[in-house]
Amino acid sequence: MMIPRQGADDPVPEQYASTAHEYGLSKDITPDAVKAAFKETFRAQMKRYPNYGRADVLRGRYGGPKQWLEEVMHGSFSLCAGNPDSRDLPSGLLDALLKRFAGAEGHALFEDVEPFFARIRNPLAA
Numbered sequence: 001m002m003i004p005r006q007g008a009d010d011p012v013p014e015q016y017a018s019t020a021h022e023y024g025l026s027k028d029i030t031p032d033a034v035k036a037a038f039k040e041t042f043r044a045q046m047k048r049y050p051n052y053g054r055a056d057v058l059r060g061r062y063g064g065p066k067q068w069l070e071e072v073m074h075g076s077f078s079l080c081a082g083n084p085d086s087r088d089l090p091s092g093l094l095d096a097l098l099k100r101f102a103g104a105e106g107h108a109l110f111e112d113v114e115p116f117f118a119r120i121r122n123p124l125a126a
Helices: 011-022 031-048 050-058 065-080 093-101 113-121
Strands: 002-004 107-109
Touching: 002 011, 011 031, 011 065, 011 093, 031 065, 050 065, 065 093
Parallel strands: none
Antiparallel strands: 002 107
């Protein structure tokens, strides 16, 4: 139903890197570095909190998918910077990425999606 915006080959790492640069992180944080770090961090997070932490959320011990993704993003940038234990990221960076990928700035709908939803909202109008 939707695809990531920007670059043709691997747009998500490009968006992460460009947003990091907007927030003053080093130009050494490249899309390739982000892609590798994200993959490693995502796998570790999936082992630590399977199903985006759902079991711990239900027990009141974890914040859920937003916290899960923030930890993946934070870990990815820390790995890119060569300091996996770092807690220092520019204020607002993670929120900017969450906002970007929650809306049209990060993703584009395929051209037939909106007409499809309009039709199922009002099936007698077609």
